[in-house]
Amino acid sequence: MMTQQASKNEIFRLRFAPLKMTVKRNARLLLDLIFPIECLGCGQEGVWFCPNCLSNLPLLPARHCPFCGQKNHWGQTCQACCQSRALAGAIAFIPYANPVIQKLIQAWKYQGAKNLTQPLSIFVSQGLDAMTLKLREQSRALESGLSQIRLATWPALPTLILSSQTTLVPVPLAPKRLRSRGFNQAEELALALQAKRGYNLDGLIKRTRHSAAQATLSGSDRLTNVKQVFALTTDAASIVNKNFLIIDDVITTGSTCEAIARLLKGSGAASVWALAIAFGHPL
Numbered sequence: 001m002m003t004q005q006a007s008k009n010e011i012f013r014l015r016f017a018p019l020k021m022t023v024k025r026n027a028r029l030l031l032d033l034i035f036p037i038e039c040l041g042c043g044q045e046g047v048w049f050c051p052n053c054l055s056n057l058p059l060l061p062a063r064h065c066p067f068c069g070q071k072n073h074w075g076q077t078c079q080a081c082c083q084s085r086a087l088a089g090a091i092a093f094i095p096y097a098n099p100v101i102q103k104l105i106q107a108w109k110y111q112g113a114k115n116l117t118q119p120l121s122i123f124v125s126q127g128l129d130a131m132t133l134k135l136r137e138q139s140r141a142l143e144s145g146l147s148q149i150r151l152a153t154w155p156a157l158p159t160l161i162l163s164s165q166t167t168l169v170p171v172p173l174a175p176k177r178l179r180s181r182g183f184n185q186a187e188e189l190a191l192a193l194q195a196k197r198g199y200n201l202d203g204l205i206k207r208t209r210h211s212a213a214q215a216t217l218s219g220s221d222r223l224t225n226v227k228q229v230f231a232l233t234t235d236a237a238s239i240v241n242k243n244f245l246i247i248d249d250v251i252t253t254g255s256t257c258e259a260i261a262r263l264l265k266g267s268g269a270a271s272v273w274a275l276a277i278a279f280g281h282p283l
C-alpha cells in the first residue's frame with residue numbers, strides 16, 4: 001500500500017515537474033497562458049494594445065499652464081506662475097481621464113505590462129510629430145505674411161522640444177519601488193524616445209529618500225512629499241546652458257517635475273520642460 005502510494009506521488013511529481021520548472025523559470029509566461037494577453041482597447045488576443053486601437057487613440061495635447069490651468073497653446077507655464085516656478089512648461093498628449101489611456105498606464109505600471117512601452121512611446125512620438133507639423137505651418141504662414149493676427153496669439157514652440165541636442169531626464173523611481181515594479185516606466189519611455197528621435201539621455205537625477213506614492217496624496221501634500229527627494233548625480237558642468245525634458249508618465253500637479261526643474265535650473269540649465277503621455281489637470 002505504502003509503495004503504491006509512493007509511486008502515485010512519484011507519478012504526480014513527475015507529471016507536474018515541468019510545470020513547476022516553468023513556474024520557477026518564468027512565472028509571467030504561465031500567467032499569460034492562464035490569462036491570455038488581450039488588447040486593452042478592443043479585446044483582440046495576443047497584444048496589449050493593437051495598432052488599430054493605437055491609431056484611434058486621440059491626440060488631445062495639454063493647452064494650459066501646468067500649475068494654474070490658464071489656457072495657452074503649448075502647455076507653457078504662464079507668466080504669473082513663472083515668477084515662482086522653474087518648470088517652463090509641460091507637454092502631454094491626452095487627458096488622463098480618457099478611460100483607454102488610464103487602463104494602459106495602469107497596466108504598464110502596476111501589472112508589469114512592460115511591452116506597453118512600445119505603443120505608448122509611438123503615441124508620444126506621434127504627438128511630437130504633430131507639433132513639428134504645426135511649427136512648419138507656423139513658419140510657412142509667417143513667410144507668406146498671412147494670419148499675422150492669429151499667429152500673434154500663438155507663441156513659438158520652444159525648439160528644445162524638437163532639438164536632438166535636448167537631454168531627457170526620466171523621473172527616477174525609489175529603489176524599493178523599482179524592485180517591486182521591475183522597471184522604471186519613465187526610463188523605459190525615455191529610452192524609446194531616444195531611440196526614435198535621437199535625444200540625449202542621462203540619469204542626472206537620483207532619489208535621496210523614499211517618498212509616498214504621489215497617486216495616494218492630495219495636491220497640497222504632493223509638493224511637500226517631493227521636496228528634497230531628488231539630488232543631482234553629476235556636477236553642474238554637464239547642466240550649464242543645456243536644455244532638458246523631464247520624462248514622466250502622467251503630469252498631475254507638476255510637483256515632481258517642478259522639484260527636478262528647480263535642481264536643474266539651480267545648476268545653470270537653460271530651459272527645463274516636462275514631457276509626459278497624459279495630464280491629470282482639469283481641462
Ligand SMILES: [Zn+2]
Nearest residue numbers: 039042050053
Ligand atoms: Zn485593439
Ligand SMILES: [Zn+2]
Nearest residue numbers: 065068078081
Ligand atoms: Zn499659471
